[in-house]
Amino acid sequence: xxxxxxxxxxxxxAILLALMLFAIVPLLSMFTTALAAPGSTPQGLxxxxxxHWHNFVDAWSAANLIALFRSSALIVLGVVPATVAMATAAxxxxxxxxxxxxxxxxxxxxxGLTLPFEALITPLYYDLRSMGLLxxxxxxxxxxxxxxxxxxxxxxxxxxxxxxxxxxxxxxxDGATTWQTFRRIHLPLATSAWSALSVLFFLASWNQYLLPxxxxxxxxxxxxxxxxxxxxGQYGTDTVLLCAGSLLIILPSLVIFLIFQRNFVKALMQxxxx
Amino acid sequence: MYAAFVLLPMLQSVQYSFYDWDGVGPATPxxxxxxxxxxxxxxxxxxxxxxxxxxxxxxxxxxxxxLVAASFIRELKPGAFSTTARIVLFVPQVLPLxxxxxxxxxxxxxxxxxxxxxxxxxxxRYTRAWLGDFTFALPAVGVIGVWVMLGxxxxxxxxxxxxxDPALYExxxxxxxxxxxxxVAVTLPGLRRELxxxxxxxxxxxxxxxxxxxxxxxxxxxxxxxxPGVQIYRLTFLQxxxxxxxxxxxxxxxxxxLVIWPIQRLGRQQ
Numbered sequence: 001x002x003x004x005x006x007x008x009x010x011x012x013x014a015i016l017l018a019l020m021l022f023a024i025v026p027l028l029s030m031f032t033t034a035l036a037a038p039g040s041t042p043q044g045l046x047x048x049x050x051x052h053w054h055n056f057v058d059a060w061s062a063a064n065l066i067a068l069f070r071s072s073a074l075i076v077l078g079v080v081p082a083t084v085a086m087a088t089a090a091x092x093x094x095x096x097x098x099x100x101x102x103x104x105x106x107x108x109x110x111x112g113l114t115l116p117f118e119a120l121i122t123p124l125y126y127d128l129r130s131m132g133l134l135x136x137x138x139x140x141x142x143x144x145x146x147x148x149x150x151x152x153x154x155x156x157x158x159x160x161x162x163x164x165x166x167x168x169x170x171x172x173x174d175g176a177t178t179w180q181t182f183r184r185i186h187l188p189l190a191t192s193a194w195s196a197l198s199v200l201f202f203l204a205s206w207n208q209y210l211l212p213x214x215x216x217x218x219x220x221x222x223x224x225x226x227x228x229x230x231x232x233g234q235y236g237t238d239t240v241l242l243c244a245g246s247l248l249i250i251l252p253s254l255v256i257f258l259i260f261q262r263n264f265v266k267a268l269m270q271x272x273x274x
Numbered sequence: 275m276y277a278a279f280v281l282l283p284m285l286q287s288v289q290y291s292f293y294d295w296d297g298v299g300p301a302t303p304x305x306x307x308x309x310x311x312x313x314x315x316x317x318x319x320x321x322x323x324x325x326x327x328x329x330x331x332x333x334x335x336x337x338x339x340x341l342v343a344a345s346f347i348r349e350l351k352p353g354a355f356s357t358t359a360r361i362v363l364f365v366p367q368v369l370p371l372x373x374x375x376x377x378x379x380x381x382x383x384x385x386x387x388x389x390x391x392x393x394x395x396x397x398x399r400y401t402r403a404w405l406g407d408f409t410f411a412l413p414a415v416g417v418i419g420v421w422v423m424l425g426x427x428x429x430x431x432x433x434x435x436x437x438x439d440p441a442l443y444e445x446x447x448x449x450x451x452x453x454x455x456x457x458v459a460v461t462l463p464g465l466r467r468e469l470x471x472x473x474x475x476x477x478x479x480x481x482x483x484x485x486x487x488x489x490x491x492x493x494x495x496x497x498x499x500x501x502p503g504v505q506i507y508r509l510t511f512l513q514x515x516x517x518x519x520x521x522x523x524x525x526x527x528x529x530x531x532l533v534i535w536p537i538q539r540l541g542r543q544q
Contacts, residue, residue, distance in 0.1 A: 008453070012346045012349065015346065016347070016359050019343055019359075019424065020358075020359055020362045020363060022421065023362050023363050023365060024362055025387065026366075026381050029381060029386070030377050030380060033380065042385070044380075044381065044385065044386045044387030044389070044390035045387045046390075111531070112280050112281075114474075114478060115280065115284065115527055116482030116526055116527060116530060117482065118484055118502065118506045118507070119482075119506075119527040120279075120280060120284060120523070121506065121507070121510065122287060122290070122510045122516055122519045122520055122523060123282075123283035123290065124279065125511075126286075127283060127286070142278075143279040145279070146277075146278065146279030146280045147280060149280070203368055207370035207371065209370060209371060209484070209485045209488075210484055210485065210503075210507075213488075214511060225372045226372075228372045228376070229488075229489060232372070232375075239380060239383075242380075246376045246377070249370075249373070250369050254368065256368075257364075257365070258361075261361055261364075
């Protein structure tokens with residue numbers, strides 16, 4: 001081991017540790033704060049002498065978390081299966097079948113990929129109002145399906161482009177219809193692609209803030225992120241309770257990520273660079 | 275679905291932008307008034323400028339630091355440390371941006387960690403309520419962007435590095451390349467596509483930022499951290515100036531396309 005090699009290793013470890021610290025410290029600070037005496041303003045990062053674990057229970061009921069989680073689950077159930085199913089079908093059609101105007105449709109979808117949500121929020125508000133959906137969970141679910149569609153189609157098309165055309169040919173020779181080929185051969189092969197998409201869309205719906213903020217007044221009918229925003233407005237002054245509540249609310253995202261982390265990161269990279 | 279909830283509203287935005295409408299009364303044609311305002315009203319123009327300042331924090335810093343982190347992690351033997359580094363760095367990316375806003379509002383507050391550290395090292399005179407400070411509010415919001423985006427860039431770039439043929443690194447080694455020239459000659463060109471994806475994703479996030487700013491500062495103090503996303507929200511839902519909000523929306527969408535297009539082209543030339 002040369003000296004410069006050793007120096008490099010030390011610097012490397014130090015820089016990586018610093019970056020990891022940067023990523024984790026805001027959450028640690030929230031955690032220690034959440035344990036301080038309710039109503040107090042503790043210092044940024046200090047372990048309280050007598051941790052108030054009860055704060056989490058208080059925040060649980062103050063934020064009405066059961067209603068909030070239930071609402072978010074309903075929204076996720078409304079968005080994710082529908083979006084993944086449609087995106088899979090559309091991605092397959094655009095990649096493997098000769099759809100009329102396929103290129104034009106794909107082009108239109110690509111534009112949507114870069115479209116910021118804010119650019120649509122104003123007309124969406126008035127459209128949903130005239131449909132009488134304002135304030136209902138459908139007002140979040142329907143636009144979200146539309147907004148996630150470009151990415152979903154893009155993702156699934158990339159997957160289906162990578163499938164051997166010979167597979168489809170072979171199925172055709174065996175007398176399978178287009179639908180059978182899709183259902184029996186391509187769908188099972190695409191499992192990793194659409195399951196990764198499901199996790200991504202779960203996080204996207206769960207974490208969606210702008211749509212619920214604008215389209216639904218009642219925080220208990222919003223997504224978790226939307227409810228978190230309302231909670232902040234309500235308990236903005238009580239730092240301790242706010243930190244405890246925020247931690248409870250982000251816990252499901254964290255757990256989902258840690259469970260799927262291996263597949264998730266792998267899929268993210270495969271999909272994103274295609 | 276896509277047509278009803280994305281394409282149609284987009285066209286409506288374009289339409290609204292040429293009218294004068296408060297959302298209730300009748301709309302009157304306004305010609306290019308709303309469009310002219312974007313370039314003449316300082317608080318609108320400023321919000322667009324701020325969005326580009328945020329590109330530095332959301333894109334340039336995370337991609338740069340992500341490159342450093344990814345190439346360092348690559349040199350590590352696969353094991354507990356490299357796995358932990360990857361997971362820990364990625365955590366901020368999966369949380370709602372609202373949570374990032376809340377966590378950092380607390381970090382920056384007068385009793386928060388940032389000031390606590392400054393006091394601990396004897397720099398008391400530099401402590402301040404960062405998000406309420408006219409000079410520092412925008413960079414402070416920017417740092418939140420670095421926090422959120424860094425993990426995404428690192429993980430994606432790390433994946434890209436993993437796909438580079440190891441023979442290329444050996445060839446560079448044999449040619450006597452140092453770490454830096456190896457990085458420039460092998461790693462950077464090998465990461466072209468991943469860099470394009472990172473840049474595209476983070477630029478969109480910067481130009482269309484809403485959640486973090488709305489939670490942390492609501493655009494304040496004054497208009498110091500106002501971004502188009504928050505401005506559109508305020509114009510529509512607080513000031514009932516629908517047509518102005520629509521013009522800004524269309525402008526924002528066009529801006530994003532305009533910036534993303536050349537980057538995508540760059541990525542396609544192989």
